[in-house]
Amino acid sequence: MVVTEALTTRKGDKPKVRPPEQDDTVRAEREGTRSPVRWVLLSVLFVVMVVPVYLLVVNAFKSQQDILNNPFSIPLSSLTFEHMSAAISSPQFNVIGGYGFTLFLVVIVDVLCIALAGPAAYAIARSLKKRTQLVLLYFLAGTFIPGAAVIIPVIYVLREIGLANTVTGLVAHDVASTLPVSIFLFVGFIRTIPVDIDHAATIDGAGRYRTFWTIIFPLMRPAVVTVLILNSIGIWNDFVSPQILLSPSSGHYTVTTAIYAGISQYSTDLTKVFPNLLLAVAPVVIFFIYMQRHIISGLTVGAVKG
Amino acid sequence: MTRGRRRARVRESAVSLGMMGPAVLLYTVMTVVPVGVAVYLSLTDWDGFSTAAFIGFDNYTHLFDEPSSTDAWYVTGLISVAGTVLMVGLGLVYALALKGKSRTNSFFRAVAYFPHVISALILGYLWAAILGTNGAVNNTLAKFGIEPVGFLFDEKFALVSLIAVIVWAGFGFNVVLFVAALQTVPAELLEAAAIDGANKRQINLRVVIPMIAPVVTVATVLDLVGLIRAYDIVVSLTGGGPAGSTQTFTYLILARSFEGTKVGYATAQAVFLMVVSAVLALLVTALRNRQDQAATGR
Numbered sequence: 162m163v164v165t166e167a168l169t170t171r172k173g174d175k176p177k178v179r180p181p182e183q184d185d186t187v188r189a190e191r192e193g194t195r196s197p198v199r200w201v202l203l204s205v206l207f208v209v210m211v212v213p214v215y216l217l218v219v220n221a222f223k224s225q226q227d228i229l230n231n232p233f234s235i236p237l238s239s240l241t242f243e244h245m246s247a248a249i250s251s252p253q254f255n256v257i258g259g260y261g262f263t264l265f266l267v268v269i270v271d272v273l274c275i276a277l278a279g280p281a282a283y284a285i286a287r288s289l290k291k292r293t294q295l296v297l298l299y300f301l302a303g304t305f306i307p308g309a310a311v312i313i314p315v316i317y318v319l320r321e322i323g324l325a326n327t328v329t330g331l332v333a334h335d336v337a338s339t340l341p342v343s344i345f346l347f348v349g350f351i352r353t354i355p356v357d358i359d360h361a362a363t364i365d366g367a368g369r370y371r372t373f374w375t376i377i378f379p380l381m382r383p384a385v386v387t388v389l390i391l392n393s394i395g396i397w398n399d400f401v402s403p404q405i406l407l408s409p410s411s412g413h414y415t416v417t418t419a420i421y422a423g424i425s426q427y428s429t430d431l432t433k434v435f436p437n438l439l440l441a442v443a444p445v446v447i448f449f450i451y452m453q454r455h456i457i458s459g460l461t462v463g464a465v466k467g
Numbered sequence: 468m469t470r471g472r473r474r475a476r477v478r479e480s481a482v483s484l485g486m487m488g489p490a491v492l493l494y495t496v497m498t499v500v501p502v503g504v505a506v507y508l509s510l511t512d513w514d515g516f517s518t519a520a521f522i523g524f525d526n527y528t529h530l531f532d533e534p535s536s537t538d539a540w541y542v543t544g545l546i547s548v549a550g551t552v553l554m555v556g557l558g559l560v561y562a563l564a565l566k567g568k569s570r571t572n573s574f575f576r577a578v579a580y581f582p583h584v585i586s587a588l589i590l591g592y593l594w595a596a597i598l599g600t601n602g603a604v605n606n607t608l609a610k611f612g613i614e615p616v617g618f619l620f621d622e623k624f625a626l627v628s629l630i631a632v633i634v635w636a637g638f639g640f641n642v643v644l645f646v647a648a649l650q651t652v653p654a655e656l657l658e659a660a661a662i663d664g665a666n667k668r669q670i671n672l673r674v675v676i677p678m679i680a681p682v683v684t685v686a687t688v689l690d691l692v693g694l695i696r697a698y699d700i701v702v703s704l705t706g707g708g709p710a711g712s713t714q715t716f717t718y719l720i721l722a723r724s725f726e727g728t729k730v731g732y733a734t735a736q737a738v739f740l741m742v743v744s745a746v747l748a749l750l751v752t753a754l755r756n757r758q759d760q761a762a763t764g765r
Contacts, residue, residue, distance in 0.1 A: 199564050202560070202561065202564050203564070203575055206561065206575060206578060206579060207575070207578060209635065210578045210579060210581070210582075210635075210639075211578065213593055213594065213597060216597060216603055217593055220596075220603075229601055229606060230606070232602075232603030232606055232607065233603065233607070277489050277490040277493060278490055280486035280487070280490075281486055281487045281489075281490035281491070283486060284482075284483045284486035284487045285487065288483060293483065293487075296487060296491065299491070299494075299499075300490075300494060303494065303498050303499075305692075305741065305744060305745040305748060306498060306502060306741060307695075307696040307717065307737070307740055307741055307744055308696075309696060309698045309717050309721065310696065310716075310717050310720050310721075310736075310737035310740050310741065311501055311502060311505050311734075311737050311738075311741065312721075313505075313508075313721075313724045313730060313733065313734060313737070314501035314502070314504035314505040314508060314734060315497065315501045317501070317504050317508070318496065318497070318500055318501050318504060322496070333493065333496075333497050334497050336493060336497075337493050337494050337496070337497030337498045338497075338498065340490055340493070340494045340498075341494070341498075344490065368482075369482045369483075369486065370482075370486070373486075394584050397586070398584075398585065398586035398587070398588075399586075400586060400587075400588045400699050400702075401698065401699070401721070405721075416586075417586050417588050417589070420588065420589060420592065421588060421702070421703075424592050424703075428592075428595070428596075428599075429601070431596060431601070434592065434596050435596065438589055438592055438593055438596070441586070441589050442585055442589060442593075445584050445585055445586075446581065446584075446585070448584075449577075449581055449584045453577050454573075456584065457576070457577070457580060457643050458647075461643055461644055461647045
């Protein structure tokens with residue numbers, strides 16, 4: 162506001178130097194929230210971002226004929242739950258069953274990641290030794306590895322240690338892939354916590370582990386929330402690792418692999434496509450709406466610090 | 468005394484090692500060793516089943532020989548560069564429009580951002596259903612008597628559609644990132660510029676954007692490195708088609724590994740991709756640092 166005021170008062174006593182059309186757009190921008198440029202920008206944004214979701218929701222409750230003839234309309238009389246319930250109970254590709262397994266993966270990977278990354282980050286953050294700092298670099302190098310591209314050698318390694326095609330193998334791979342970013346964020350955060358706190362705990366007789374878990378870890382809450390959100394979204398949405406490390410014969414489907422198995426077969430039957438996609442998207446979107454502020458600030462922290 | 472201190476130091480190191488050990492071990496076995504294995508396999512003719520024979524750098528010398536791999540590089544390069552430019556550009560435009568702290572602004576930020584939490588595979592299927600021959604867009608065009616457009620089935624359009632969907636799904640992240648950075652720009656600075664007679668556009672171009680340049684660099688690196696690995700969305704949106712015109716490098720690598728014929732060759736491509744993405748990230752960061760030094764080091 163102050164800026165706008167300063168600009169308008171200043172404008173009065175300055176000679177015009179710009180051509181008229183340009184002046185118009187500048188003035189339009191200057192009017193701030195009410196400017197037509199901004200209005201157009203936001204309308205385009207709203208339409209482009211929301212219409213696909215609208216189509217997804219509306220068409221999940223229509224017949225193939227309705228979807229093809231009037232994709233945008235809401236035919237109140239002929240809306241049907243038929244295809245949605247068919248999708249829910251479909252034995253061919255079980256999206257609802259996928260929820261359970263995916264949620265299990267998310268929780269177990271989250272827990273193991275915190276259990277491993279927390280103490281490691283604490284040891285790194287509190288050490289002044291060069292070789293400990295090299296450990297941090299060692300982890301950071303992991304962020305350059307394109308996971309999807311080197312997944313085939315992961316199969317090779319899993320086969321050697323007898324974990325090929327097992328849930329344990331997939332969990333081990335997923336946890337390892339979350340470690341670099343988690344440790345990086347934790348180290349940055351722990352360094353902002355005064356060392357005096359650790360010393361006080363030591364004087365009171367606490368060992369390193371106890372100091373970490375009972376004193377430092379509770380102070381790391383913002384960083385822990387960020388890491389949990391990052392990892393959970395990452396694991397929930399992951400497609401390549403479960404698809405490749407768990408073959409369909411294992412009988413385990415995540416939401417993404419179930420969708421892949423189903424939709425790639427029935428892509429022309431839109432009464433199968435839309436309900437299943439809606440089922441796959443709904444939990445994430447509800448979670449997002451509920452946690453919106455945390456998710457956005459959490460993910461931003463990760464990137465701004467990088 | 469010294470012995471006691473040494474013993475204490477040894478114990479201290481042991482505890483440190485105990486705290487880092489499990490993480491280092493798991494990360495080494497599941498991430499670093501596979502990279503080593505990839506390097507080894509890339510020097511062999513392994514087909515996924517039989518024993519691998521060492522063939523030296525043959526795979527690497529053939530990296531650009533065959534047309535499908537050259538095409539995949541062209542596709543990957545175009546997606547990364549065009550995608551990054553559009554995502555950073557749109558990110559800046561919308562961040563400047565939405566930087567104020569108001570309810571409307573945070574609503575629109577969330578609207579721009581939401582695809583980021585949804586799996587790329589699912590977004591691809593959704594857009595495939597919308598842009599397909601029978602999709603909502605073509606059915607609407609048909610009502611106006613316009614022939615269906617092969618957004619995903621015509622070689623002329625498929626790559627453009629793919630890039631458009633990728634940008635749609637990704638630019639919101641930059642918006643949020645840039646808004647966070649913009650909110651740290653001190654108001655006095657903008658006021659000073661305004662008092663010196665700068666108009667809003669000049670303030671944005673000369674003051675605001677240079678102030679958030681480090682964050683723009685981060686976004687550029689993240690976008691580039693992310694897009695160079697594009698895979699999930701290709702699988703679900705175009706399946707690499709039509710006629711391979713949207714095959715990215717990662718898509719090619721995985722498709723080939725699955726055919727199970729040239730795993731050695733595919734891992735050579737994977738190793739090469741890894742090197743390229745690391746070099747890109749380091750290069751952009753180094754360029755940025757030099758610019759920063761040139762700006763402040765006078």
